[in-house]
Amino acid sequence: MKNLEILHLGNLRMNIQNSYKLTARLVLFFLVFLFNHALGQSTLEERIRQVENSLTQNIQTSDSAPFNLLERMKHFKVQGLSIAVIKDYKVDFAKGYGFADTEKKIRVSDKTLFQAASISKSLNSLAILKLFKDRNLDLYADINTYLKSWKFPYDSISKGMKINMANLLSHTAGLNVHGFGGYEAGKPLPSVIQILNGESPANSDAVRSLFVPGTRQEYSGGGTTIAQLVLTDITGQKYESYLSEQVLRPLGMLSSTFAQPPTAIRQELLSAGYDGDGKEVKGKYHIYPEQAAAGLWTNPRDLAKYIIETQLAYQGKSAKVIDEQTTKLRLSPYMNKNGAALGVFIEDYNGVKYFGHGAGNAGFTGGYYGSFEGGNGLIIMVNSDNGEIIQELINSISTVYGFKGLSKSRKVTLAEVSDQDLNSYLGNYQLTPELVLTVSREGKKVFVQATGQSRIEAFAESSNKFFFKTIQASMEFVKDQNVIIKEMIFVQGQTIRAKKL
Known part of the structure; x- marks a missing residue:
């Protein structure tokens, strides 16, 4: 018995010692966890x-x-903004700043919804590609094949070439109407067909051909509105209903909506819009029946779910809305290496590629980037017409997080330009059929203003070449043999030789 007791006590002592060791390891692990x-x-x-x-x-x-x-x-008179940063396929942080509504003293939170403006086109492309894939439709067929309630009126400008859905999504359809102004709350809203025909109460031109489809890229919210009608004609559903069921819910974007007006959303969650002087848009925000082009209400945290899903789908690791093959088609530029793909724009910085889109509605601006590899991205949404702060924030985020290519900051030495040369540059320059760039000066300061856009300051890099601190662009003035300014070479992603008017 004694030997048995000794053996028993020995085992007990060993168990107690092991228990102490286990407890010590657990305490050490817990302390390390807390520290980390x-x-x-x-x-x-x-x-x-x-x-x-x-x-x-x-x-x-x-x-x-x-x-x-x-x-x-404060400098840019921005009332409020919201940002989210994506790192390793996860939201690293999302945070709001300033006021969503200055009158009601409602501050911006990461739940505050902003008008996503043209970012809507990215979600629209998901919906269109899913619809065409699910129903085995031809993305490259004449759009009139699928339009039922209205037909596109081809004329001699298109030279017999037909517009397809890929053209509409990539802005290569040769169509006009760059964007839309929206409608004051309470004012009559046009139908989509009235918008496409430019009929009252629509406040935009009829959507018609500018040049032969498929020959070059020309941004057209009008073309995206045709895509909206194709979707509703095929499905027989309201646009906002289809987008909610087939895109937003599968992505987990449960706070977002394409409803115009957004009557089902608690009004305190909706940011008011403000002009460039910080004054509230009449009625707080405009209504956009052009939902596919400009109708999404969302926030950066919700948009991050779309970006992350796109990144995962591109690698074949997820297919909540569309699969890997369709995602790769969606992210393939339609005409050039850098440029418009299907609902997104592609930028390649020495092999580091991003997809993204900018935004601009009455009282709202913003934009997003998502990397093809590595699971990185950023979203910035601002409740102001003045979007100058956006690139400054992109410069900051991309520098802090090491997102290659997105920071546009560079050091330069300013040049002196004579009054005679400055005066010769003043005037109007035809950038596109719809856009005129006006050059003016105040003392030694030079300003440019594109049709319907804010005035921005230009800075001299040489006697005839100017750059901008707030946008990635440059302009160079060219003289003829008589030393008279004949054109401006404007570079912003693409090179435009703009004649002086």
Whole structure:
């Protein structure tokens, strides 16, 4: 018995010792977990702090220094904005700043909904591609094959060439109507057919041909509105219903809606829009029956779900809306290496590729980028007509997070330009059939303003070449043999030789 007792007590002592060791390991593991968790939290807080304090203009001169986000919001008279950053296929942080509604003193949160404006076109392309894939329809057939309630009126300008759905999604259909102004709340809203025909109460031109389809790219919200009608004609559903069921819900974008007006959303969640001087848009925001082109209400946290799903689908790791093959088609530029794909724009920075889209409705601007590889991205939404702060924020985020290619900041030395040369540059230049660029000056300062857009300052890099601090573009003035300005070479993604009017 004694030997048995000794053996029993020995096992018990060993069990107690093992228990102490296990407890010590658990305590050590718990302490390490707490330390790492705290370290991760401080690292995230540090990243946010750096983003908030590292805004830079595209062009930095010798005396340039980084800006603080709230200071720049005040400088640009921006009432509110919201951002989200995606890192390794997850939202690293999403945060709102300023006011969604200054009158009601409602602050922006990560739940506040903004008008996504032309970002709507990206979600629209998902819906169209899913519809055509599910019903085995031809993306390259004449759009009149699928239009029932209205037919596109081809004329001699199209030279017998037909417009297909891929043309509409990639802005290669040769159509007019760049964008839409929306309608004041409470005012009569036109039907989609009235919009396409330019009939009252529509406030935009009829959507018609500008040049032969498929020959070049010309941004057209009018073309996207035709795509909207194709979808509703085929499905027989309301546009917002189909998008909710087939795109937004599968993506988990449960806070977002294409409803115009967004009557089912709690009004305190909807940001008001503001003009470039910080004054509220009449009625707080405009209504857009051109839903596919400009009708989405969302926030950066919800949009991040769309970006991450696109990244995963591109790698064949998810197919919540469309599969890998269709995603790769969607992200393939229709005509050029860099340019419009199907509902998105592609930018390639020495092999680092991004898909994205900008945004601009009455009182709202914004944009997003998503990387093809690595699961990185950013979304910025602003409740102001003044979108100058957007690229400064992109510069900051991409620098802090190491997103290659997205920061446009560079150092330059300013040049002196004579009054005689400055005066010779003043006037109007025809950028496109619809866009005129006006060059003006105040003292030594030079300004440009495109049709329907805000005036921005240009800076001299040489006696005849100017750059912009707020957009990635340049302009160069060209003289003829009589030393008279004959044209401007304007470069922004593409090169345009704009004749002086």
